[in-house]
Amino acid sequence: xxxxxxxxxxxxxxxxxxxxxxxxxxxxxxxxxxxxxxxxxxxxxxxxxxxxxxxxxxxxxxxxxxxxxxxxxxxxxxxxxxxxxxxxxxxxxxxxxxxxxxxxxxxxxxxxxxxxxxxxxxxxxxxxxxxxxxxxxxxxxxxxxxxxxxxxxxxxxxxxxxxxxxxxxxxxxxxxxxxxxxxxxxxxxxxxxxxxxxxxxxxxxxxxxxxxxxxxxxxxxxxxxxxxxxxxxxxxxxxxxxxxxxxxxxxxxxxxxxxxxxxxxxxxxxxxxxxxxxxxxxxxxxxxxxxxxxxxxxxxxxxxxxxxxxxxxxxxxxxxxxxxxxxxxxxxxxxxxxxxxxxxxxxxxxxxxxxxxxxxxxxxxxxxxxxxxxxxxxxxxxxxxxxxxxxxxxxxxxxxxxxxxxxxxxxxxxxxxxxxxxxxxxxxxxxxxxxxxxxxxxxxxxxxxxxxxxxxxxxxxxxxxxxxxxxxxxxxxxxxxxxxxxxxxxxxxxxxxxxxxxxxxxxxxxxxxxxxxxxxxxxxxxxxxxxxxxxxxxxxxxxxxxxxxxxxxxxxxxxxxxxxxxxxxxxxxxxxxxxxxxxxxxxxxxxxxxxxxxxxxxxxxxx
Numbered sequence: 219x220x221x222x223x224x225x226x227x228x229x230x231x232x233x234x235x236x237x238x239x240x241x242x243x244x245x246x247x248x249x250x251x252x253x254x255x256x257x258x259x260x261x262x263x264x265x266x267x268x269x270x271x272x273x274x275x276x277x278x279x280x281x282x283x284x285x286x287x288x289x290x291x292x293x294x295x296x297x298x299x300x301x302x303x304x305x306x307x308x309x310x311x312x313x314x315x316x317x318x319x320x321x322x323x324x325x326x327x328x329x330x331x332x333x334x335x336x337x338x339x340x341x342x343x344x345x346x347x348x349x350x351x352x353x354x355x356x357x358x359x360x361x362x363x364x365x366x367x368x369x370x371x372x373x374x375x376x377x378x379x380x381x382x383x384x385x386x387x388x389x390x391x392x393x394x395x396x397x398x399x400x401x402x403x404x405x406x407x408x409x410x411x412x413x414x415x416x417x418x419x420x421x422x423x424x425x426x427x428x429x430x431x432x433x434x435x436x437x438x439x440x441x442x443x444x445x446x447x448x449x450x451x452x453x454x455x456x457x458x459x460x461x462x463x464x465x466x467x468x469x470x471x472x473x474x475x476x477x478x479x480x481x482x483x484x485x486x487x488x489x490x491x492x493x494x495x496x497x498x499x500x501x502x503x504x505x506x507x508x509x510x511x512x513x514x515x516x517x518x519x520x521x522x523x524x525x526x527x528x529x530x531x532x533x534x535x536x537x538x539x540x541x542x543x544x545x546x547x548x549x550x551x552x553x554x555x556x557x558x559x560x561x562x563x564x565x566x567x568x569x570x571x572x573x574x575x576x577x578x579x580x581x582x583x584x585x586x587x588x589x590x591x592x593x594x595x596x597x598x599x600x601x602x603x604x605x606x607x608x609x610x611x612x613x614x615x616x617x618x619x620x621x622x623x624x625x626x627x628x629x630x631x632x633x634x635x636x637x638x639x640x641x642x643x644x645x646x647x648x649x650x651x652x653x654x655x656x657x658x659x660x661x662x663x664x665x666x667x668x669x670x671x672x673x674x675x676x677x678x679x680x681x682x683x684x685x686x687x688x689x690x691x692x693x694x695x696x697x698x699x700x701x702x703x704x705x706x707x708x709x710x711x712x713x714x715x716x717x718x719x720x721x722x723x724x725x726x727x728x729x730x731x732x733x734x735x736x737x738x739x740x741x742x743x744x745x746x747x748x749x750x751x752x753x754x755x756x757x758x759x760x761x762x763x764x765x766x767x768x769x770x771x772x773x774x775x776x777x778x779x780x781x782x783x784x785x786x787x788x789x790x791x792x793x794x795x796x797x798x799x800x801x802x803x804x805x806x807x808x809x810x811x812x813x814x815x816x817x818x819x820x821x822x823x824x825x
Contacts, residue, residue: 222503223251224261225272228287240269240399242291244338245355246300246307246330247321247523248510249275251503254527256298256355260395262500269293269399275507276322279331279338285345293402295346296395297338297383298355301523303754304334305369311750312787313369320522324514332369339381350408352398353377354387359549360756362388362418363459363473363480364438366452366764368753373442373452373764376473376480378418384408386418390535390550392497393486415465416486422478431469433458438475453769453778456761463551466601488536488555495561498532504572526580529569530643531562533627534584538593538608539647541677542688543723545756546585552602556590559627563634570636577638579631587644588651588659590623609650610688619650621659632666642667648674648698649690657705664705664713671714672702678719678726679734686725686768686781687759692737717743721794722784723751724762728815731796735808739824744800750790799824 225231226249231239241264245257253259261271272291277284300307300321307330308316319327331337335353342349361377378386385408387394394416401411412419412426421427435458436451455473462468468484489497506521513519537544538552562582569575581587592598593608594616608614631640642663651660663672676695678684684691699715706713719734738744753760761769763785767778784790792814795807805825812818 223249223507224258224265225288226275226507226509228289231272231288236270239272239288239291240264240293240403241271241296242274242288243271243296243298244274244277244285244342245298246276246304246334246338248323248521249273249507250521250524251505251507252524252527253498253500253502253532254523255301256391257296258502259497259500260296260391262502263392263497264395264399266500267396267399276329277338277341279334279341282341282344285338285341290346290349293399294350294352294384294408295342297335297342297351297353297381299334299338299357300330300355303357303360304330304332305367306752306754308332309369311752312790318522320526322514323510323521324516324518325522326514326516326518335377335383336381339383343382350402351381351383352385352387352408353381353383354391354395356549358386359388360545360754362386362482363435363471364441364455364475365755366753366760367755368760368763373448375438375475376418376420378420378480379475379478385411387416388418388482388549389416389485390489391416391486392489392493412481413483415483418480418482420478420480424479427472427479427481428470433462433469433471435459435471435473437473449765449767450778453761453765453767456758457769460548460758461604463548464553464601464604465551466597466599467604468601485551488551488553491556491558494535494555494557498557499561499565504528529572529575529579530581531565531569531579531631532584533557533562533582533587534590537585537589538602539586539589539650540607540610540688542686542762543720543751543757543759545754548756550585552593552608553597554589554592559630562627563630566631566634566637570634575636577636579637579640581641581643582628582631583642583644585645586647586650587642588621588624588646590627591618591620593617607688609647609690611685611690613649613653617653619653621651621654621656625659625662628662628667639669640667641669643673646672646674648676649694652694652698652701660701661705661709664702664711665709668713671716673716673718674698675718678723678730679737680726680730683723683726683730686762687720687723715743717745718747718749719745719797720749720751721797722790724759724766724783725768725781726751726784726793727782728789728793728796728811729817731793732812732815732817732820735796735799735824736820738797739799744798746798748794748797750794 243257251258264271272288318325367374436455441452465485465487471482473480534556536550536554537546753763771779792811795804799808
């Protein structure tokens with residue numbers, strides 16, 4: 219009988235009677251056997267389709283021997299930085315080392331290398347000459363073509379070239395990995411796989427580039443230099459890529475880098491409801507591996523990230539919100555994939571059997587909790603529109619606004635014996651909620667699904683900045699806040715709104731930060747936490763940050779509109795201080811910011 223976890227040691231292989239694994243998954247995360255962790259999900263999926271898979275979680279990246287523990291796989295190594303880009307995992311938005319890593323044993327930082335995929339691939343090559351390597355996950359997906367790297371302040375090649383891997387998988391990999399596994403098993407070499415959706419491959423021969431349904435991106439040399447012309451080309455390249463992220467209408471993208479060509483195949487097709495149900499209901503233990511029962515260097519056991527998802531339900535993936543600062547649509551796409559009610563209820567029943575379950579389901583959602591289906595009927599046959607936004611500042615007239623299915627689902631989950639409360643903690647798009655004339659969901663949300671406070675993300679107060687963020691106007695948030703208060707009053711409740719704000723987003727000036735501070739003063743709410751804008755690969759906002767241009771705003775002569783970007787550490791600190799003016803340690807910074815903006819008169823207003 220198989221062990222409950224996938225093999226992680228040579229002894230596991232012996233006990234399972236496995237002489238040689240088909241795949242070895244090297245990941246920057248600790249091994250948690252839960253569907254929220256890619257190594258477990260894809261490993262279980264491959265296992266369900268007859269392949270043997272082992273996992274090397276957070277190997278000692280300085281020691282090549284740690285990459286040899288499971289031997290050389292028959293088919294390929296699968297390499298991922300983990301659930302986060304390794305640079306985001308290791309550094310704050312102000313480029314300071316993080317003190318912890320929630321995906322590590324005991325939460326101890328330092329076990330995931332910078333640029334993890336490149337480091338892991340190098341060590342695998344050192345350990346097993348000629349081994350086939352496939353890279354994937356968020357780090358690979360968002361760095362799949364030439365990209366701006368905030369931490370080095372340079373434009374870098376596709377990570378496929380820098381890692382020297384054989385093939386890159388981007389997006390959600392269930393369809394891609396099974397098709398690739400079948401090809402590898404039949405004898406096809408990884409570097410010869412060139413027709414699988416959701417992959418990026420490379421060649422040194424112009425003659426090998428596909429001829430049909432192809433779009434040429436600006437070459438690496440045309441976008442990588444720190445010149446005005448290269449930045450314009452960088453912006454143009456971003457738009458071309460963003461307009462080709464839908465599986466039904468995307469073209470093959472080709473990008474030249476010196477004498478090589480990166481070829482990005484169209485995205486993988488979305489999972490059907492039946493496929494999504496199957497993947498989420500694979501036989502996960504929903505626990506971290508027993509190796510983490512012993513204390514880590516800090517004396518703590520376990521893997522902290524599991525606590526966030528252990529009693530949560532993934533009901534959907536994908537997002538058509540398309541916020542500028544978020545790369546979810548670049549990774550998962552705009553199409554919404556959703557699970558069936560029956561599957562989610564079955565999983566809820568399983569949760570109630572867990573000895574640690576206290577009756578509370580912590581979340582039911584996805585990137586956006588209240589998105590359950592495609593934005594419109596057209597998307598099912600033609601894909602998401604290339605040059606239109608579904609939501610944003612001005613919602614599309616074809617956008618379907620309907621919470622009925624989500625309301626019904628939540629009602630079924632509340633009725634599961636042993637469930638006391640069902641919370642919603644993943645993001646609610648309050649602008650989408652406000653468009654719904656049927657207030658059933660809004661009422662149910664307040665009455666049943668909040669634990670004292672509801673976290674929402676207005677992000678900013680300035681409509682100018684919100685437009686660049688692709689968010690609704692500030693008035694929409696004001697209307698939402700007012701109605702939220704009225705519904706609470708109706709039910710005799712006192713549940714608070716906790717809004718999140720982003721400081722220093724491209725386009726935001728000191729004056730915009732002052733406008734936000736004055737609004738916070740007026741509403742008597744000053745946030746404990748403010749997110750500094752973080753220029754991570756794959757987002758429109760990062761493109762704006764690097765280029766200082768709005769890629770979607772041109773004048774009559776075709777020139778991109780320039781936007782202000784707060785780059786220096788000092789101004790970033792000043793903008794953040796304004797959004798948290800009530801903190802005593804920020805008082806001097808606020809005064810400095812007001813003097814710099816020639817608004818010293820407002821000091822007595824704030825204080």
